[in-house]
Amino acid sequence: MSTPRHDDEALIPQPPMTTAALRAAVAQIAPAHLGQFVEHLDQATEQAARQSTVAPLLGFLRQWAEFVAIHRHPVTAARLHDLERQVAVATDRQTVTVLLAEIRAITDAARGDATDE
Numbered sequence: 001m002s003t004p005r006h007d008d009e010a011l012i013p014q015p016p017m018t019t020a021a022l023r024a025a026v027a028q029i030a031p032a033h034l035g036q037f038v039e040h041l042d043q044a045t046e047q048a049a050r051q052s053t054v055a056p057l058l059g060f061l062r063q064w065a066e067f068v069a070i071h072r073h074p075v076t077a078a079r080l081h082d083l084e085r086q087v088a089v090a091t092d093r094q095t096v097t098v099l100l101a102e103i104r105a106i107t108d109a110a111r112g113d114a115t116d117e
Contacts, residue, residue, distance in 0.1 A: 008075035014113055017065045025068045037064060065114035070106065080106050 011029050015021035019041060026037045044060035071077045083103050090096045 008073045010072045011074065012072050014065075014069055014072065017061045017114065019061070022061065022064045022068060025072070026064065029068065030071045033067070040064070062111075062114070066107065066110045069110035069113040076106060076110075 012025060015025045023034070023037060023041075027034050040060055040063070044056040047056040048054055070080055080103065083099050083106075087096060087099045087103070090099060
């Protein structure tokens with residue numbers, strides 16, 4: 001029997017910022033996004049090789065660590081997706097500003113969680 005979740009309890013601990021750990025986390029908490037993860041990894045790897053820099057790979061790791069930081073908290077992920085839907089249909093600047101501020105708060109918190117900042 002599973003234990004009920006309290007508020008926005010994390011499904012999994014935040015994994016280290018490595019390709020293998022992030023892939024495993026995405027497979028566990030958001031398996032529908034695994035193909036996108038692999039495609040993005042391939043693109044980042046090719047770009048890094050073409051440019052002779054690790055910058056694209058670091059960007060990949062940061063983006064997916066942030067994704068995991070959000071999606072390991074189901075309530076937060078649902079709120080973010082709801083906010084994104086609201087922004088898409090909002091018609092006045094004030095509403096968009098308020099919605100974007102909340103999106104920014106969620107993504108900033110996730111970035112901090114993902115990088116231990």
